[in-house]
Amino acid sequence: MIQISPFVTDCRQILEGIFVLSFRSAEIARNAAPGQFVNIRCGDGCLPLLRRPFSISRIEDDSIELLFSVVGKGTSLLSQKRPGEPLDVLGPLGMPFKIHGPYETAILVGGGLGAAPFPFLTDVLLRENKKVLTVVGARSVKQLTVRHLLNVQLATDDGSQGFRGTVIDLLKTIVPNDGSNSTKIFGCGPTKMLSALSEFARVRGMECELSLEGDMACGMGLCQGCPVERSDGKKKYSLVCVEGPTFNSKDIILR
Numbered sequence: 001m002i003q004i005s006p007f008v009t010d011c012r013q014i015l016e017g018i019f020v021l022s023f024r025s026a027e028i029a030r031n032a033a034p035g036q037f038v039n040i041r042c043g044d045g046c047l048p049l050l051r052r053p054f055s056i057s058r059i060e061d062d063s064i065e066l067l068f069s070v071v072g073k074g075t076s077l078l079s080q081k082r083p084g085e086p087l088d089v090l091g092p093l094g095m096p097f098k099i100h101g102p103y104e105t106a107i108l109v110g111g112g113l114g115a116a117p118f119p120f121l122t123d124v125l126l127r128e129n130k131k132v133l134t135v136v137g138a139r140s141v142k143q144l145t146v147r148h149l150l151n152v153q154l155a156t157d158d159g160s161q162g163f164r165g166t167v168i169d170l171l172k173t174i175v176p177n178d179g180s181n182s183t184k185i186f187g188c189g190p191t192k193m194l195s196a197l198s199e200f201a202r203v204r205g206m207e208c209e210l211s212l213e214g215d216m217a218c219g220m221g222l223c224q225g226c227p228v229e230r231s232d233g234k235k236k237y238s239l240v241c242v243e244g245p246t247f248n249s250k251d252i253i254l255r
Contacts, residue, residue, distance in 0.1 A: 001092070001220070004028070011082060029062045040052055041087075056092065069112075109135045110189055113189075115189075134146075135170055140158045202249070211244070
């Protein structure tokens with residue numbers, strides 16, 4: 001883990017309420033892996049007191065890109081950052097996706113801003129000579145972002161773009177129920193979607209790895225604020241911030 005004070009290089013709105021923020025850090029770029037995150041202090045004063053976690057969305061040379069939506073005071077302050085303003089960043093944090101394996105094709109499944117870690121993941125998968133299919137869903141086209149994604153199929157609840165329905169409904173039309181072990185699913189998004197995706201993979205006998213959301217106040221396991229229930233019985237809970245945010249779907253219980 002590294003604590004740095006980089007300057008914002010870019011911060012702009014790409015969709016209503018959705019922003020891209022960039023900064024430079026050779027240290028984080030050199031040490032980060034897909035699925036990890038950074039914790040950022042969003043304000044200069046005591047409010048908001050806690051840092052906010054953001055998936056590392058993309059790395060190009062030493063430039064780090066974050067994709068986020070404005071949902072509260074912290075993200076609102078972050079969206080107002082301008083080039084040249086300083087940040088207070090901790091990272092990279094958490095456990096990355098497990099890229100290596102005998103599978104040939106990776107299916108990346110994102111719900112809304114759950115697509116945020118996928119550009120970084122896509123770049124690394126391609127370097128590992130994996131085929132990539134990306135399935136992204138949202139309530140409407142206004143929440144869809146497909147920047148730097150590959151072979152994208154879209155689903156919207158209202159049918160405003162792509163398949164009308166959920167990403168799970170769309171997956172059922174494009175993924176055969178043959179128990180193939182040549183495909184691995186990587187998922188990120190709301191808990192309800194990830195729970196359905198976990199069941200989808202279980203029924204089809206497919207490997208599935210999920211990136212979870214959680215109330216990661218400290219990002220280092222100190223506050224114990226982001227537990228997820230385990231299924232293996234060795235221990236009751238894991239912490240999303242240090243033992244995740246990526247988990248094998250078979251190892252956790254999502255409610």
